[in-house]
Amino acid sequence: MPEQLFSLPHAAEASFLHRGLGHVEFFDYPRNEMARLKKTYRDMANKGQKGLSFHAPMPRPAFFPYSGVTCFFLNEEPALRELSFQLLEDTLQHAQAWEADYIVTHLTYGKTDTTDPEKATSLAQDSCDRFATLSRKYDVPVNIEFAAYSTAFHEAERFVELVSQYEELGICIDTGHTMFGAQMHQRDYFDDISKLASQARSMHLWNTRCDVHDHIPLHPSQSPQEGWIDMERTLKIVFAQNPDSSIVFEYPIVNVTPAIQEGYDWIENMIKTINYQTNHK
Template sequence: MERTQPAGYLHTGLDRYEVFDFQENGLGELKSFIKSKKLPFSFHVPFFRPSYFPYIGVTTFFLNDDPNKRTLSFKLIDNTMYYAKEWKADFVVTHLTWKDDSPDRKNAINLANDTRLKFCDLADRYKLPINIEFGGYSGHFHEPEQFVDFVSDHPLLGICIDIGHTSLISGIRNRNFFKDVETMAPYTKSIHVWNTKGMEHCKKYNHVPVHPSQKAKDGWIDIKKTLEIILAHNKNCNIVFEYNHTYYDNIPGEVKEGMDWVKGIVNRK
């Protein structure tokens, strides 16, 4: 199949960065930048896109019926964990679910249980936390309680609540978004922050930078309320702004206003 172009995102967070889906030949410049900042950082699987994985970076096959595709995803997270340890990243984030999950509920649950055991082994072997990003646009593994069960028995496993995706999934699953967030909040270790007005809006604009001017009455996610729910359970969550661009140090004024607004919310907790 034709290889898709790596995204190459270095996402800015609150006093941190998160690396996602770089090309291998760009790693030298990336490492120099991160070292110069002297801030903590995390890796989002894939850290870089190796030649054996031609799919878009967010693709995962952990719950896929094809054992060869599952092997690809396990190889990819192992590769990311290896480099995270070598570069001294403080944790790794991975998707668990994707659009090609098993259509059979029993098999999907069995695959999730097997994946959990393998993630526990990876975390122990590399002595690095793994944050499982909440997902579930399709398939049978999409309930907050399932993600809680996945991480709750191992101290190095936690949940990454992606605010935008969680809202969209709650909507298509006819659930209460804030109840979903509340369920996962005690087990949440990191947060991806961006905003949207819904599925069609997201298809058009993708990850919109948050800003205090975005009001829930106009269809936006209530970012402040969402953060307050999560931070009430864990005020030390790592926060990453997952936007459509890599800014490095050239953050546009309006984007920075939104980042500073979030920082104010966090500091009040």
């Protein structure tokens, strides 16, 4: 059994609902919550948030007791890899049943990935082959979230090279993870964003000054001069190449306070301005 092959702490489900621009994304809920979530989604869709995505695992099956961000696609142990593919297929089955627009999955997980660059490349290629096959089987696109915490497979251009081979696959650009990855590997954040933009299909937006690894809600008071991610520059780069990218605010909010709404409105108006300027050059 995989539990005998690798030791990771067990974790309760995160149960995160992430709002977006005309969109909602569910991540890591227990299976017994699905009926309630169906009603939640219908209520949100009636208010304009009709776009839907599942972030694997969704829901979390009983056979996977680890944190929802855990994956073994680049692990050298075949039984662990198969556990992650089983998890992904379970998510795709539910996404198909709900008629979701796409799912999001991680490819890398630094804690368990191989440290051999050649093996990492081979495992990543095989994983994308299988992602594409599963995507076709369930007729649900798969977006691979860019995260650069692995030592053997972390370059933006390598993600792009892989994903560009498959029409079923796209990239989910996560602003916070991209910033942390750039710092970790001493790269320029905007260079990575520029490389990823060509294959972007969705974005996870949150802010950080990289002092704490926390998903800070967006707000117009967050100035790049004070160390925050420059969201306007980021969105201009991505939307110049993929103006239909889905936007998800990746911080769970129970109640949309005025400050949270200001952040939503800030990004929505920013994107409207970017698209207008692009279309009226």
